[in-house]
Amino acid sequence: MCALNDERSDIASNKVNIREITVESRDGLNMTVQFYSPKIESKYPTVLMLPMLGKTGSSWNNFISILLNNGFAVCNVDLRGHGRSVRMKNGKEVFYQNMNEQDWKKIPEDVADLIDFISKDKFVDPNRLGIAGASIGANSAIIVASRYPNKAKTLIALSPGINYKGLETLEPAKNLKIPVLIAVGSEDDYAYKSSNQLNEVVKTTHNLLIYKNSEHGSDLLNKSEDLQRKIVDWLDEYLKK
Numbered sequence: 001m002c003a004l005n006d007e008r009s010d011i012a013s014n015k016v017n018i019r020e021i022t023v024e025s026r027d028g029l030n031m032t033v034q035f036y037s038p039k040i041e042s043k044y045p046t047v048l049m050l051p052m053l054g055k056t057g058s059s060w061n062n063f064i065s066i067l068l069n070n071g072f073a074v075c076n077v078d079l080r081g082h083g084r085s086v087r088m089k090n091g092k093e094v095f096y097q098n099m100n101e102q103d104w105k106k107i108p109e110d111v112a113d114l115i116d117f118i119s120k121d122k123f124v125d126p127n128r129l130g131i132a133g134a135s136i137g138a139n140s141a142i143i144v145a146s147r148y149p150n151k152a153k154t155l156i157a158l159s160p161g162i163n164y165k166g167l168e169t170l171e172p173a174k175n176l177k178i179p180v181l182i183a184v185g186s187e188d189d190y191a192y193k194s195s196n197q198l199n200e201v202v203k204t205t206h207n208l209l210i211y212k213n214s215e216h217g218s219d220l221l222n223k224s225e226d227l228q229r230k231i232v233d234w235l236d237e238y239l240k241k
Contacts, residue, residue: 015039016068023117025110028089029080033057033114036064037073037123044073045128045239048115048152050137052217053164054096056083059134059218063228070232071240075118079137080107101166107136108143108167115144115151130239132156132231134217135191139167142180142198146172154179154238156231159191159217160198173198179205179238183227187214205238 021033034057037044047067049060057076064074078085080103081096088094094103111131119126131152133141138157145155155178162170173180180202184195192210199208211224221227 017123023114024089025080025106025113027106029085029094029106029110030087030089031080031110031114032078032084033118034076035073035118035121035123036068036076038068041122043125043128044123045071045130045235046073046075046118046124047156047235047239048075048077048111048118048129048131050077050111050131050133050140051079051082052135052137052159054082055134055218058083059222060132062222063218063231066228066232067235070236072235073123075114075124077111077114079140080104080110099165104136104165104167107140108147111140111144112148112151115148119151128153128239130154130156130235132158133160134158134221135161136164136167137217139164139169142169142176143167143172145178145180146175149175149177152178154235155181156234157182157195157198158220159184159188160194161191162194162197169194169198170201174201174203176202176204179234181207181209181231181234183209183211183220183231185211185213185215185220187212188216188220191216207234 019035023031131141138160
């Protein structure tokens with residue numbers, strides 16, 4: 001097990017490059033992305049972080065500093081309809097409160113486009129890129145990793161569901177080819193049942209972490225140092241190498 005380096009102040013220090021990038025999706029959505037990397041130019045193992053419903057990329061901020069201090073670069077995105085990822089190229093705006101099922105189903109393709117974009121960044125090692133998702137972000141991550149098996153090296157799914165907003169995960173989970181870490185609260189009923197079902201069908205290297213609480217998604221992560229440490233250990237094993 002690693003010794004967790006959690007000097008959180010470094011996220012705003014002179015040790016870190018912080019860039020805000022706008023990435024255009026295939027249907028013209030301008031996605032807002034925050035990219036964090038060490039100042040020293042090199043190819044780093046990189047984690048793409050996908051927030052849960054109603055949250056923006058800032059919901060990951062506590063953990064981003066931990067990842068940075070443990071040798072990872074981080075790409076943090078506002079999902080379609082959230083935060084500042086709401087404006088289309090044609091000026092139309094889309095907000096998650098008004099999105100229909102077809103709108104939600106565009107998110108995995110948004111993520112695939114984003115991976116293609118960040119893989120070319122001078123600070124990103126495209127062969128060491130992982131995805132961490134919370135709730136609907138976890139569902140999106142599972143779908144992307146199944147649909148595009150060469151885009152990511154490992155996957156972290158916090159509080160996934162069998163079906164969030166039409167983003168179904170059971171069949172995609174059966175086809176995953178990369179190591180998968182799932183974490184859930186035992187009192188988060190739907191996510192708990194879903195996580196157990198997903199854990200049963202994943203055929204590749206996988207692990208299910210269960211915490212005795214009702215916290216969901218990134219809230220589960222932010223309130224558990226044990227989970228933070230275990231995710232870093234997982235990434236050290238399956239992303240850094």
